[in-house]
Amino acid sequence: xxxxxxxxxxxxxxxxxxxxxxxxxxxxxxxxxxxxxxxxxxxxxxxxxxxxxxxxxxxxxxxxxxxxxxxxxxxxxxxxxxxxxxxxxxxxxxxxxxxxxxxxxxxxxxxxxxxxxxx
Amino acid sequence: xxxxxxxxxxxxxxxxxxxxxxxxxxxxxxxxxxxxxxxxxxxxxxxxxxxxxxxxxxxxxxxxxxxxxxxxxxxxxxxxxxxxxxxxxxxxxxxxxxx
Amino acid sequence: xxxxxxxxxxxxxxxxxxxxxxxxxxxxxxxxxxxxxxxxxxxxxxxxxxxxxxxxxxxxxxxxxxxxxxxxxxxxxxxxxxxxxxxxxxxxxxxxxxxxxxxxxxxxxxx
Numbered sequence: 001x002x003x004x005x006x007x008x009x010x011x012x013x014x015x016x017x018x019x020x021x022x023x024x025x026x027x028x029x030x031x032x033x034x035x036x037x038x039x040x041x042x043x044x045x046x047x048x049x050x051x052x053x054x055x056x057x058x059x060x061x062x063x064x065x066x067x068x069x070x071x072x073x074x075x076x077x078x079x080x081x082x083x084x085x086x087x088x089x090x091x092x093x094x095x096x097x098x099x100x101x102x103x104x105x106x107x108x109x110x111x112x113x114x115x116x117x118x119x
Numbered sequence: 120x121x122x123x124x125x126x127x128x129x130x131x132x133x134x135x136x137x138x139x140x141x142x143x144x145x146x147x148x149x150x151x152x153x154x155x156x157x158x159x160x161x162x163x164x165x166x167x168x169x170x171x172x173x174x175x176x177x178x179x180x181x182x183x184x185x186x187x188x189x190x191x192x193x194x195x196x197x198x199x200x201x202x203x204x205x206x207x208x209x210x211x212x213x214x215x216x217x218x
Numbered sequence: 219x220x221x222x223x224x225x226x227x228x229x230x231x232x233x234x235x236x237x238x239x240x241x242x243x244x245x246x247x248x249x250x251x252x253x254x255x256x257x258x259x260x261x262x263x264x265x266x267x268x269x270x271x272x273x274x275x276x277x278x279x280x281x282x283x284x285x286x287x288x289x290x291x292x293x294x295x296x297x298x299x300x301x302x303x304x305x306x307x308x309x310x311x312x313x314x315x316x317x318x319x320x321x322x323x324x325x326x327x328x329x
Contacts, residue, residue: 031282042134061278068277071285111120111144116215
């Protein structure tokens with residue numbers, strides 16, 4: 001049985017390579033049928049905001065790539081409600097379907113996985 | 120499962136420290152290295168938050184990083200060297216490095 | 219780097235035979251690329267190439283084998299979205315070869 005992994009994505013899409021690296025891990029894991037899930041935390045929730053235009057700064061379209069996660073078998077996507085609140089985002093108006101969790105649910109989530117990778 | 124949270128960024132002006140403390144599990148531990156050891160500084164807000172953790176909470180700090188910053192650890196924090204760091208990583212089920 | 223001539227135009231290819239400029243693609247380019255691989259494109263190939271181009275338009279990346287199978291199954295049904303059918307059409311390496319013929323970048327999460 002492969003070890004389950006939770007990727008904790010904490011970086012904004014525009015702050016450097018962290019967001020992209022986390023996505024690449026998720027896609028590679030999914031391509032090999034590994035049990036990978038994602039949690040968006042802190043500035044990482046900004047990856048889920050709508051209407052972002054990567055082409056304006058000559059970057060690859062992270063939003064479109066994130067929408068491919070279910071095709072790669074990465075279906076469990078979670079987001080920290082408090083991080084959303086602090087940044088004026090609503091869980092109902094994000095770029096892809098994610099499950100918002102409160103602090104208690106997040107503690108249970110982090111406990112459940114064999115491996116945590118925070119980027 | 121038990122998790123050792125590894126912090127290395129300054130607790131001030133960065134979300135890592137706050138998010139880590141907010142999401143700590145009841146059996147987790149925290150190891151402060153690098154600029155995260157500033158969280159032990161005197162009467163600072165992060166130091167007060169660490170002091171407010173439950174009694175006996177597994178809190179550790181890396182000796183040389185403390186020393187380099189002219190800091191000393193309070194009684195509720197265990198100071199470890201690098202071999203101690205490695206031993207700690209094996210003592211918990213998993214390690215979460217807040218990169 | 220190499221190139222192929224299609225309808226009087228020289229099309230640049232990378233060392234693995236993928237298009238250097240993705241907007242060089244046309245059905246005639248796909249047919250010429252397929253010929254280099256010893257493949258004559260039939261209707262069954264074209265419907266997969268069309269799907270791959272739709273996948274890329276939607277997600278901005280080339281699928282590895284598993285997501286390709288999943289996407290084809292979703293759009294065309296399980297009788298076409300399975301590894302047997304896709305391997306048969308694309309010489310056993312559907313993610314790589316079909317991406318090449320559809321004018322997509324080489325899939326990065328694919329051995």
